[in-house]
Amino acid sequence: MILSLGLLFLALGALILRVNIAAVLLLVGAYVHLAWGDGELTYIIEDMWGAIDKEVLLSIPLFLLCGSVMGKGAIAERLIRVMRSLTAPVPGGMALATILTCAIFAAISGSSAVTLIAVGSIAYPALIKDGYSKSFALGALATGGTLGVVIPPSIPMILYGIVTETSIVDLFTAGILPGLFLTVLLGSYTVFANRHVAREQFSIGEFGSALKSGIWSLFMPVILLGGIYSGYFSPTESAAVALGYSLIVERFIHRQLSLRDLYDTALDTTTMMGALFPLLAIALSINLLLTAEQVPSQLADWVAGFVEDRTTFLLLVNGLLLIVGCVMDMASAILILAPLLQQMGEVYGIDPVHLGVIMTVNLEIGLLTPPVGLNLIIAMTAFREPFSLIVRGVLPFIGIMLFGLIVISFVPALSLWLVG
Numbered sequence: 118m119i120l121s122l123g124l125l126f127l128a129l130g131a132l133i134l135r136v137n138i139a140a141v142l143l144l145v146g147a148y149v150h151l152a153w154g155d156g157e158l159t160y161i162i163e164d165m166w167g168a169i170d171k172e173v174l175l176s177i178p179l180f181l182l183c184g185s186v187m188g189k190g191a192i193a194e195r196l197i198r199v200m201r202s203l204t205a206p207v208p209g210g211m212a213l214a215t216i217l218t219c220a221i222f223a224a225i226s227g228s229s230a231v232t233l234i235a236v237g238s239i240a241y242p243a244l245i246k247d248g249y250s251k252s253f254a255l256g257a258l259a260t261g262g263t264l265g266v267v268i269p270p271s272i273p274m275i276l277y278g279i280v281t282e283t284s285i286v287d288l289f290t291a292g293i294l295p296g297l298f299l300t301v302l303l304g305s306y307t308v309f310a311n312r313h314v315a316r317e318q319f320s321i322g323e324f325g326s327a328l329k330s331g332i333w334s335l336f337m338p339v340i341l342l343g344g345i346y347s348g349y350f351s352p353t354e355s356a357a358v359a360l361g362y363s364l365i366v367e368r369f370i371h372r373q374l375s376l377r378d379l380y381d382t383a384l385d386t387t388t389m390m391g392a393l394f395p396l397l398a399i400a401l402s403i404n405l406l407l408t409a410e411q412v413p414s415q416l417a418d419w420v421a422g423f424v425e426d427r428t429t430f431l432l433l434v435n436g437l438l439l440i441v442g443c444v445m446d447m448a449s450a451i452l453i454l455a456p457l458l459q460q461m462g463e464v465y466g467i468d469p470v471h472l473g474v475i476m477t478v479n480l481e482i483g484l485l486t487p488p489v490g491l492n493l494i495i496a497m498t499a500f501r502e503p504f505s506l507i508v509r510g511v512l513p514f515i516g517i518m519l520f521g522l523i524v525i526s527f528v529p530a531l532s533l534w535l536v537g
Contacts, residue, residue, distance in 0.1 A: 181272070199334075207316065209314050213304050220261070233262030237500065240254075263518075270359075276397070442486060
């Protein structure tokens with residue numbers, strides 16, 4: 118137990134001192150092998166190789182590349198046109214169209230950053246032109262982009278499934294209703310906040326024209342998610358199908374993707390994976406040894422001695438993850454905390470799939486909270502607006518998301534009903 122606590126305090130201390138996350142994981146890995154292994158640090162390399170020898174890891178670069186391809190192409194633009202023609206008679210129609218487009222695009226890309234950039238580059242100028250305030254437009258886009266980590270396919274859920282050995286298909290299935298629930302909450306607030314904005318007439322002609330131009334974009338989530346849930350595709354195969362479909366549509370149908378664009382997207386994806394895979398390899402190797410030595414279960418038993426009921430545990434977990442989301446990126450938080458929290462959750466009868474959704478939604482909110490909030494930084498860079506303006510814009514949306522988090526945490530059926 119003392120060794121387990123030593124590991125926890127070592128990791129927290131290094132993070133508080135702002136040590137690079139890769140160095141933190143290597144430090145923790147060395148500690149784990151010295152404390153619980155046979156003292157041979159060279160075995161870390163062997164464990165790292167065994168940990169990443171998983172086919173499902175291929176789905177991460179494939180989904181990232183797919184999202185980048187769509188960001189360079191016309192899929193996002195055509196989705197916005199369809200949604201805008203559909204929501205024209207609703208108060209705040211353009212803002213609602215933005216939220217709905219983010220939700221659909223999220224069901225294709227699996228990435229928050231890609232969703233924000235692809236949709237925001239088109240929707241932000243349109244929102245400003247239609248008279249929405251800059252703060253509201255930035256808040257809606259930054260928050261809508263976060264739907265990419267909850268609505269399947271979700272790259273953070275893939276990471277959670279890998280490090281906790283939870284079914285990724287079950288996680289994807291569990292993310293559907295919470296993702297739709299959050300979309301409804303955000304859409305409802307958008308309509309309410311803009312109830313005095315002038316409406317437009319619904320045009321069947323414009324809707325038909327938009328639908329015709331965007332039909333290939335709308336087919337993609339149907340093919341992708343239908344293939345996963347029907348059992349025809351594994352998560353990795355679905356990522357390959359999504360990439361192949363997006364390349365064909367953007368290159369040969371929409372004719373919006375040049376060979377130079379394809380080169381740039383491949384280079385960007387390779388750079389991202391070069392940063393992520395070493396972290397993943399180190400974290401998984403640590404998890405292998407910790408699990409073999411039953412360290413997570415020892416820590417879970419220790420926590421159970423202080424926390425008596427499920428409700429208190431969920432409140433503590435949510436509080437911890439909200440704080441972690443403020444100071445740590447999502448991938449690092451999942452790699453470090455997910456295995457420990459899963460073991461603790463089992464003590465209180467919390468389904469690992471439900472816990473995965475709770476963790477994802479908490480860290481989704483972390484994308485909107487300073488100082489590390491990734492979507493805030495992306496919005497500031499992409500739209501060239503002051504950081505303080507973006508923070509003001511997301512504040513009401515964070516309140517909506519927190520309400521959604523409470524419901525998702527304490528109503529497990531919302532996540533588990535479709536899982537069966």
